[in-house]
Amino acid sequence: MPLLKSWVESANSPDTDFPLNNLPYGSFRAEDGEAHCGIAIGDMILDVTTLEADGLVQMDDEDTVFAFGDWTEFMSLGPAAWAAFRATATEMLAKGAPDAEALTAYLVPQAGARMLMPFMVAEYTDFYASKNHATNVGTMFRGAENALPQNWLSIPIGYNGRASSVVVSGTDVRRPWGQLKGPNDDLPRFAPCVRFDLELEMGAIVGVPSEGPVTVTEADEMLFGYVLLNDWSARDIQAWEYQPLGPFQSKATATTISPWIVPKAALEPFRVSTPERERVLLDYLKEPGPMLYDIALEVGLAPEGKPETVIARTNYKEMYYSSAQQLAHHTSSGCPMSVGDLLGSGTISGTTKDSRGALLELTWGGKEPVTLDSGETRNFLEDGDTLTLRGAAKGDGYRVGFGDCTGTVLPALDDPYGGRK
Incomplete structure (x- = not known):
């Protein structure tokens, strides 16, 4: 599979861990002091918790999947939901995405971000x-x-x-x-x-x-x-x-x-x-x-x-x-x-x-x-x-x-x- 291009330019570098092909899930301390769910893209973090709060991301009938600040609730939705959300995130971050300009407001620099436990470890x-x-x-x-x-x-x-x-x-x-x-x-x-x-x-x-x-x-x-x-x-x-x-x-x-x-x-x-x-x-x-x-x-x-x-x-x-x-x-x-x-x-x-x-x-x-x-x-x-x-x-x-x-x-x-x- 070749590199998938993103409108986040740093994600197109051959040296980044986080191209559009990846889209890994993490948790970070946001400006409001709360834990937020985020997706790494290049040298930035897409703030998924705020996207959900603003109505730009929704998982079926669930209103607050990402409000808890880690990915445990999302994991519990199962493989079909995982695939659907990954497809949505890929479309949002792909080069030429129609909402790219609006989505820049939801990007947080990875540099200086305080990372938190990305999920609740059960056992x-x-x-x-x-x-x-x-x-x-x-x-x-x-x-x-x-x-x-x-x-x-x-x-x-x-x-x-x-x-x-x-x-x-x-x-x-x-x-x-x-x-x-x-x-x-x-x-x-x-x-x-x-x-x-x-x-x-x-x-x-x-x-x-x-x-x-x-x-x-x-x-x-x-x-x-x-x-x-x-x-x-x-x-x-x-x-x-x-x-x-x-x-x-x-x-x-x-x-x-x-x-x-x-x-x-x-x-x-x-x-x-x-x-x-x-x-x-x-x-x-x-x-x-x-x-x-x-x-x-x-x-x-x-x-x-x-x-x-x-x-x-x-x-x-x-x-x-x-x-x-x-x-x-x-x-x-x-x-x-x-x-x-x-x-x-x-x-x-x-x-x-x-x-x-x-x-x-x-x-x-x-x-x-x-x-x-x-x-x-x-x-x-x-x-x-x-x-x-x-x-x-x-x-x-x-x-x-x-x-x-x-x-x-x-x-x-x-x-x-x-x-x-």
């Missing part, structure tokens, strides 16, 4: 679905011969996380305290995390609820859109707590998502197939067609007051299991899914060292430090470090991107309990 589930990542981590802890758990090639492994700690890009992340136990320690101690890490992931957002098992095809139709996702991880806390039940506090500090939800429709031209299976999947997990996307991804790390170094580049197509498979598996026990459920892909890693999506892998457990452009090295994250995830699907003269997904590490509190006993 959060994180998966472990990149074979390269799982192999690397397994090799570190169990040796190459036992790198993958016996079930890994048959099932999308996941765990239920914390919806309450999902935050929007730009939110600072405080280094957590937790129970730590070194290999030579007899007992654990309560102390600030030392091995704080990032995880480069994609997040899939459920827009259609379910009450029982769904197929992979049905699961794909339930997905509203995608975000970049950084699942911050306290590796030393994780090492002590994860057996026998898996991550808990080590993953509860924060999960950062990009401010813009790229609708699934914008990613359709970039569909690719999952890798060839090394073990035949059970029927309920088999895909009827391509379910992954060709999305180039990167991670930048900037020490406080110093320039950024891109420490990893990879691609979403490296995943072994797609979001549709993950969602289908999630429902297979009868687990109901809700509008606003968020599914983390799990860390996305490629086959080369510079394509590993976490410092745990990049430094091979802290044994091989990463050298930054500033000359500093990193085994794990230090206070003041800013992490930025970026991603874009690249078309013919345009890109469909997500905007930056950023977070800065703040020092651990001196006393997390404030002296309370």
